[in-house]
Amino acid sequence: MSKSDPAVTVQFHHQRIPIEAGESVLEALLRAHHAVPNSCRAGLCQSCLLQSDESWLQQSDSVRLASQQGLSEQQVRAHQFLSCCCFPDTDIKAEFPDPNTGWLAEVVGRQLLSPRVLELRLNVSGKWKPGQHVLLWKNQRTARLYSIASHRERDGVLVLHIARHAEGEVSRWIHDQLQIGDQLRLSPANGHCVYEAEDASKPLLLVAIGTGLAAVLGVLKEALAQNHQGPISVYFAAAHPDEVYLCEELQQLAQQHSNLQVCVVSGATEQSSDAQQTEVLAFGDLLDAVRLNQKSLRGNRVYLCGAASAVAALQKLCFFAGAGRLDIITEAFP
Numbered sequence: 001m002s003k004s005d006p007a008v009t010v011q012f013h014h015q016r017i018p019i020e021a022g023e024s025v026l027e028a029l030l031r032a033h034h035a036v037p038n039s040c041r042a043g044l045c046q047s048c049l050l051q052s053d054e055s056w057l058q059q060s061d062s063v064r065l066a067s068q069q070g071l072s073e074q075q076v077r078a079h080q081f082l083s084c085c086c087f088p089d090t091d092i093k094a095e096f097p098d099p100n101t102g103w104l105a106e107v108v109g110r111q112l113l114s115p116r117v118l119e120l121r122l123n124v125s126g127k128w129k130p131g132q133h134v135l136l137w138k139n140q141r142t143a144r145l146y147s148i149a150s151h152r153e154r155d156g157v158l159v160l161h162i163a164r165h166a167e168g169e170v171s172r173w174i175h176d177q178l179q180i181g182d183q184l185r186l187s188p189a190n191g192h193c194v195y196e197a198e199d200a201s202k203p204l205l206l207v208a209i210g211t212g213l214a215a216v217l218g219v220l221k222e223a224l225a226q227n228h229q230g231p232i233s234v235y236f237a238a239a240h241p242d243e244v245y246l247c248e249e250l251q252q253l254a255q256q257h258s259n260l261q262v263c264v265v266s267g268a269t270e271q272s273s274d275a276q277q278t279e280v281l282a283f284g285d286l287l288d289a290v291r292l293n294q295k296s297l298r299g300n301r302v303y304l305c306g307a308a309s310a311v312a313a314l315q316k317l318c319f320f321a322g323a324g325r326l327d328i329i330t331e332a333f334p
């Protein structure tokens with residue numbers, strides 16, 4: 001990532017702010033007391049998303065690549081970028097993206113899957129693939145990414161699994177305030193965490209940590225619907241019993257499909273009722289469980305979804321167990 005020239009400025013809300021050496025656009029705006037939403041500051045969560053204009057094309061390829069990683073084609077065409085990863089090499093104009101350009105969604109269902117995880121069902125007219133994610137806007141300024149657990153034709157609605165964070169701005173709002181009939185804005189679906197039909201005979205390894213299960217379930221159900229022939233191993237880990245959910249559904253799928261094995265790894269000191277029918281190990285044993293049971297991952301397609309720290313450790317493990325770098329697909333939450 002290149003460091004910014006000290007002479008470079010960012011124009012935001014009619015104010016021209018110098019970007020100091022080594023500062024990102026986000027850091028310069030925060031220093032100038034602009035309330036730009038941010039969370040991971042590592043290009044993962046997209047909460048610092050801003051939009052430029054045609055002048056964006058004057059930035060070098062490396063600047064544009066570094067700050068548009070993981071964005072959809074539509075976002076790239078609209079000159080949107082992640083301000084935490086943007087170290088411009090020439091003056092830049094920036095503003096908040098217009099949330100009104102995305103999809104309009106209506107809440108048509110909500111139910112707790114566990115004390116901490118809410119299933120949100122949304123009516124949306126856009127197209128998506130199970131396992132992709134959408135940016136869900138709380139208001140004009142604040143949005144978070146959530147993975148899609150459902151299939152457009154099979155399920156009819158877009159299904160999200162949302163974990164409630166005690167101090168979390170958006171997840172608390174969704175859990176505590178969003179009601180059936182409410183309307184909200186989503187970005188169009190994006191992301192590469194999807195089942196590929198050409199993988200039909202490959203072994204699949206799917207690992208979900210917490211609500212990483214939304215994406216994993218999306219990919220898993222799509223693989224089963226497309227009659228996947230290779231063996232499928234699913235690991236579901238949760239740090240807390242309140243985050244253990246849908247274990248019964250996973251076990252039922254395993255009973256119906258002889259090529260599917262499910263292992264739930266939970267830090268539950270007291271098991272949640274949902275976890276009672278499953279093999280439950282300590283949370284810290286996730287890596288050991290994968291290491292022991294998946295000795296060689298050569299030729300596997302691997303999906304790792306959930307907390308970034310766990311995903312990073314698993315990614316390393318899977319790579320050293322023989323999985324190709326391009327065969328490891330990750331959805332890392334900040």
Ligand SMILES: Cc1cc2nc3c(=O)[nH]c(=O)nc-3n(C[C@H](O)[C@H](O)[C@H](O)COP(=O)(O)OP(=O)(O)OC[C@H]3O[C@@H](n4cnc5c(N)ncnc54)[C@H](O)[C@@H]3O)c2cc1C
Pocket residue numbers: 039044045046133144145146147148160161162163164165166167168169170171172211212214215331332333334
């Ligand atoms: C690709 C992708 C897919 C995702 N999919 C899902 C999904 O399917 N389901 C899901 O539940 N999440 C998912 N996430 C995570 C989600 O986008 C949000 O990060 C999450 O819901 C938290 O947002 P929030 O606004 O509630 O919390 P934030 O307000 O962003 O806070 C994040 C965390 O920081 C803590 N925190 C907040 N303020 C402070 C403070 N001042 N001091 C200390 N700690 C603080 C909060 O307790 C919380 O734990 C995904 C993320 C990515 C990148």
Ligand code: FES
Pocket residue numbers: 037038039040041042043044045046047048049082083084085334
């Ligand atoms: S704060 Fe920039 S992507 Fe998370």
